[in-house]
Amino acid sequence: MDGLAKAAVSCKNVVKVYDTGGDKVVALGGIDLEICMGELMMLVGPSGCGKTTLISVIAGILDQDSGSCEVFGKDLLHMRSSEKLKFRAKNIGFVFQAFNLLPSLNAVENVSIPLIINGVKRQTAERQAANVLEQVGLGTRGKSLPSQLSGGQQQRVAIARALVHDPRLIVCDEPTSALDHETGHNVMELLRQVALHRDRALVIVTHDARIFSFADRIAQMDDGHIEKVVDSAEDL
């Protein structure tokens, strides 16, 4: 990367320690990581190595203890909370490991949320939400509540919600964990398209070796550190 190429995400010496009273857990022990514009970065590593913590810091959901993490040149840690909420709502789409859908809202309403937060009128928001649901193969399930959907369908609603407001950074925690091979493949093709065509950036935590080939680079974590960053799963 030359000096002019813009980083979408730039983490420098990011440290996060969970203090649960007695025990201190060093979840991130000084992370350096750069994700470029237009790049799909995967993050892999054993359970408990700090993947969810790292993407939560990147997305501004969790504050690190030290170090800096800039997203499109902005340091979220030092933003006022109202400014940070606005920045996140506009620029970041996040797919939670447990989906985090609102149980009393149907699929269209869940997917509309980021647009509503950004001030889009309800009718327009719901139309756009229905379009993205169509793209993830759920065109006919817009009126279904989360409880009426399978795990895989709920996961695709969560993915649609992360894409609907056309964010510049999309952060996904195990986005194919509940999907069969073909559906997972289709979802990854959609995510890949978003990354490349619109000059966005994606960071995807995954255990799913079947989707490694969609990555531009793969960062391997272990015990709160980035062990290595490679161009292909063969180099892991």
Ligand SMILES: Nc1ncnc2c1ncn2[C@@H]1O[C@H](COP(=O)(O)OP(=O)(O)O)[C@@H](O)[C@H]1O
């Ligand atoms: N809220 C929390 N309170 C205390 N410890 C936590 C908390 N969240 C995660 N941890 C611990 O931090 C470490 C990293 O967790 P996590 O980021 O969830 O890893 P991964 O996503 O790679 O499985 C683990 O040891 C985990 O037990």
Ligand SMILES: [Mg+2]
């Ligand atoms: Mg995790």
